[in-house]
Amino acid sequence: MKKVSIFGATGSIGTNACRIILNNFSKYKVEVLSANKNYKKLANLAKKLNSKYAVISDSRYYKGLKNELSGTNIKCLSGEDELTNLAGVKTDFTIAAIVGIAGLKPAFKSIDKTKVLALANKEALVCSGNIFMKKAKKYNTQILPLDSEHNALFQIIEKNNSNLIENIILTASGGPFWNKKINLNKVSVKDALKHPNWKMGKKISIDSATMMNKVLEKIEASILFNLNLSKIEIIIHPKSIVHGVVNYVDGNSVMLASQPDMKIPINYALNWPKRTQFNIKNICLKKIKDLSFFNTNFKTFPALKLFKYLSNSKLNYSRLISLNASNEVAVESFLRKKIKFLDIVKIIEKTLVSSSDSEPKNISDVFEIHNEACKMSYSYINNLRN
Numbered sequence: 001m002k003k004v005s006i007f008g009a010t011g012s013i014g015t016n017a018c019r020i021i022l023n024n025f026s027k028y029k030v031e032v033l034s035a036n037k038n039y040k041k042l043a044n045l046a047k048k049l050n051s052k053y054a055v056i057s058d059s060r061y062y063k064g065l066k067n068e069l070s071g072t073n074i075k076c077l078s079g080e081d082e083l084t085n086l087a088g089v090k091t092d093f094t095i096a097a098i099v100g101i102a103g104l105k106p107a108f109k110s111i112d113k114t115k116v117l118a119l120a121n122k123e124a125l126v127c128s129g130n131i132f133m134k135k136a137k138k139y140n141t142q143i144l145p146l147d148s149e150h151n152a153l154f155q156i157i158e159k160n161n162s163n164l165i166e167n168i169i170l171t172a173s174g175g176p177f178w179n180k181k182i183n184l185n186k187v188s189v190k191d192a193l194k195h196p197n198w199k200m201g202k203k204i205s206i207d208s209a210t211m212m213n214k215v216l217e218k219i220e221a222s223i224l225f226n227l228n229l230s231k232i233e234i235i236i237h238p239k240s241i242v243h244g245v246v247n248y249v250d251g252n253s254v255m256l257a258s259q260p261d262m263k264i265p266i267n268y269a270l271n272w273p274k275r276t277q278f279n280i281k282n283i284c285l286k287k288i289k290d291l292s293f294f295n296t297n298f299k300t301f302p303a304l305k306l307f308k309y310l311s312n313s314k315l316n317y318s319r320l321i322s323l324n325a326s327n328e329v330a331v332e333s334f335l336r337k338k339i340k341f342l343d344i345v346k347i348i349e350k351t352l353v354s355s356s357d358s359e360p361k362n363i364s365d366v367f368e369i370h371n372e373a374c375k376m377s378y379s380y381i382n383n384l385r386n
């Protein structure tokens with residue numbers, strides 16, 4: 001039986017992973033399931049999957065979780081430290097599906113305790129890629145991306161020919177506002193959350209609307225596949241059927257296509273390196289009427305201009321941490337209706353320009369830079385509102 005832990009079990013990725021595991025229950029032994037606040041859903045999943053531990057980060061919900069799980073043998077824990085401690089439980093497969101930098105500590109801790117780390121939490125990698133990948137290499141842990149684009153690239157990049165890649169393409173759906181005649185300064189939270197193809201958590205839905213999701217994904221791809229940012233192109237593909245393309249130097253382009261359903265990459269990762277029968281149909285080429293691709297533009301997606309602050313050849317992690325921190329702060333403020341949609345990128349740009357260039361050497365350095373950038377972003381937001 002494969003021992004599995006899921007950090008962020010109650011989210012969109014986590015719930016899909018739980019469903020797949022539940023449908024193949026005899027193959028898995030679930031060790032840890034985690035949530036932030038949603039103790040009822042966590043308790044429900046822990047009971048269904050008979051997990052050994054259930055951990056809730058926000059300690060205010062510990063009592064509720066404990067009550068829900070009374071009469072079971074599931075061990076309940078709470079708080080950020082316990083969350084990180086439980087990433088030290090040995091597993092065969094760990095899913096990092098907490099949203100934002102909150103997922104970094106458990107994901108990082110789990111690297112030497114698991115064989116495969118399935119990574120949805122791109123923010124963790126963007127903020128600590130150098131340190132993260134070094135640890136994975138040291139402990140021979142396979143980092144397997146769950147993001148559909150990176151999962152596609154993982155599947156198609158040939159290990160022996162990775163130095164013969166001309167460039168790679170990440171496709172982007174364009175989110176809810178692409179190709180719409182709309183005043184972006186007036187869009188509501190509800191409008192921005194309405195993703196045309198994917199049902200996801202709130203933060204990544206807003207990131208998709210601003211295209212910050214692709215900014216983070218381009219950096220994620222650069223770290224995972226060891227490619228300069230200049231070799232990674234973003235192209236709009238509204239149907240989200242082709243997820244990634246690798247152009248090799250010999251004129252061959254290899255692309256991967258599937259239905260836009262996150263269960264496909266999650267199931268692939270759970271079974272890797274094998275493939276297995278799954279209940280989602282392949283795409284039918286005869287039925288696809290329109291497989292179009294378009295250039296991105298700065299007018300709808302000013303976030304793409306932020307690359308001018310990032311060097312193509314060497315990633316500056318201090319900048320990346322600031323970029324991620326200010327995005328987290330700005331998205332949260334937009335969701336709370338404190339700033340307008342177009343303010344998100346303005347806040348990020350202001351924070352990036354003033355960020356330091358010190359290279360983080362460990363995870364506590366990462367959090368120090370993160371906290372500083374958050375403070376800066378909040379003060380820009382306050383200035384905007386005054």
Ligand code: NDP
Pocket residue numbers: 007008009010011012013014034035036037038039057097098099100102103120121122123146147148198199200201202203204262
């Ligand atoms: P959700 O918002 O749906 O879920 C987030 C999960 O993280 C929940 O379990 C939530 O718990 C938990 N969580 C939130 N904040 C904290 C915190 N401070 N401490 C501990 N746990 C916390 O997000 P998604 O599933 O959509 O996304 C998760 C990650 O996967 C993101 O990094 C996203 O970019 C990435 N991703 C998502 C895709 C998708 O299709 N959804 C596709 C590709 C990547 P609770 O439920 O209690 O709030």
